[in-house]
Ligand SMILES: CC(=O)N[C@H]1[C@@H](OP(=O)(O)OP(=O)(O)OC[C@H]2O[C@@H](n3ccc(=O)[nH]c3=O)[C@H](O)[C@@H]2O)O[C@H](CO)[C@@H](O)[C@@H]1O[C@H](C)C(=O)N[C@@H](C)C(=O)N[C@H](CCC(=O)O)C(=O)O
């Protein structure tokens with residue numbers, strides 16, 4: 243299936259021979275008359291005038307699709323020596339470089355001319371909270387009257403234009419196309435969610451962030467990285483002069499102090515934990531109706547009082563980090579405070595993150611994207627504070643992703659809730675019964691007293707919660723968040739937990 247993309251509407255062509263000269267590549271015959279207007283790494287996304295970059299992949303070498311790319315309108319191919327062999331006889335020039343993935347960011351920046359001309363760029367990294375911080379940054383910027391763009395796990399957005407995302411952080415070819423489109427529509431600031439995988443796979447190459455923010459680090463992705471040190475090391479790479487000018491680091495997880503220690507760019511720190519020695523300090527001052535209020539004290543002792551329309555101390559902490567990032571990039575704290583006062587708080591909506599989908603009657607039902615032990619602990623903690631009745635936890639675990647976190651997810655789920663309902667969630671190519679078995683065993687071993695239901699079908703699982711819950715109760719459906727499909731036996735099936743939950747509540751008369 244072709245990935246949707248946003249590209250510049252009026253790309254200014256660049257000469258292929260100049261590209262060769264600029265990047266020190268041997269120019270094969272036929273480059274002289276060729277002009278390039280875009281870059282693509284998938285034969286399915288090629289547009290007329292593209293340079294097709296054939297990357298060696300985990301499953302296949304992209305160069306084996308070079309003929310398809312040519313058919314689709316590619317005017318040249320860039321690949322490695324093995325790829326040049328695989329590409330076979332083509333009617334378009336083939337350029338060779340040792341590691342095309344290493345070249346992709348700079349080549350894309352050069353073709354889309356984004357190298358000297360990027361909007362103000364905010365990069366957000368951490369295990370939990372990246373999407374949330376990006377939407378809060380975007381909300382704040384819009385409140386300040388700025389034209390914005392963003393990329394998250396949910397979507398890519400440029401002003402009014404938006405498309406669904408597949409990867410959290412786009413490949414470099416897509417990212418630079420987005421930046422070029424942002425320039426066309428006058429985007430002044432863009433917020434970008436940066437996964438560790440994106441740094442490892444050079445997806446943010448050719449980008450210089452004005453400010454990068456570090457939220458936290460906890461157990462996830464230990465299928466991709468040998469250990470925490472390696473996972474951390476990838477995130478740390480953002481805090482180097484090649485990638486960013488300044489950083490804001492939350493000290494809320496112990497890894498924050500390590501970022502400060504090892505960072506090679508100037509950083510300021512922020513904390514929401516009392517007694518921590520940080521430049522910025524955030525104190526939660528209240529929680530009401532799903533909204534959290536806070537005060538934020540700046541390094542020069544100015545105090546901002548505001549609120550965020552999301553529950554949980556971590557929502558306030560995310561807001562504080564976003565505000566500190568804006569100030570570090572040059573926005574005035576006084577102006578931010580005035581705008582927030584005018585609007586009665588931060589105006590941000592984070593799709594599928596602690597999203598309240600119930601109405602005025604019946605139990606409160608939240609759909610969330612959390613899929614780590616830490617996210618479970620924080621979200622359940624936040625909901626517990628607001629719940630006078632029982633707290634229901636409906637969840638499953640991703641297939642084909644870090645298996646080592648599953649028992650801990652289940653333990654934390656049982657520790658923080660009164661009723662646990664274990665369902666399937668994105669088994670992908672794994673056996674869903676086996677995933678559930680591990681979760682159920684962990685709940686039984688750690689909290690034998692906990693009311694536990696195992697219901698494979700996710701929509702029946704959440705219906706079970708709705709049937710058991712009363713108006714004083716809260717239901718958390720953790721995992722699916724904004725997603726509109728689930729993956730079973732390798733096929734995608736339409737499934738929206740938000741729609742399903744709304745339907746279940748309606749059917750129950752709420
Ligand atoms: C492990 C990993 O990162 N894999 C990425 C990688 O896939 P791959 O190496 O298997 O690629 P491949 O299928 O062998 O194909 C090789 C090349 O041939 C091309 N191709 C392939 C088939 C075809 O018909 N035509 C064609 O041109 C492909 O576009 C690719 O360039 O390159 C693909 C093309 O960009 C990515 O879609 C794919 O991400 C997969 C889907 C993925 O799940 N990645 C995860 C680990 C990831 O990056 N996650 C983080 C978020 C983590 C979080 O915070 O939760 C993210 O940033 O999304």
Ligand SMILES: Nc1ncnc2c1ncn2[C@@H]1O[C@H](COP(=O)(O)OP(=O)(O)OP(=O)(O)O)[C@@H](O)[C@H]1O
Pocket residue numbers: 368369370371372373374375395410435437457458556557559560595596610611612613616617618620621
């Ligand atoms: N600062 C935080 N600390 C801990 N948990 C958080 C924090 N912010 C958000 N969360 C919780 O983490 C989960 C994921 O939130 P979010 O999608 O914003 O994170 P993410 O880093 O973008 O995740 P992913 O990389 O999987 O897309 C949600 O359960 C959310 O409520």
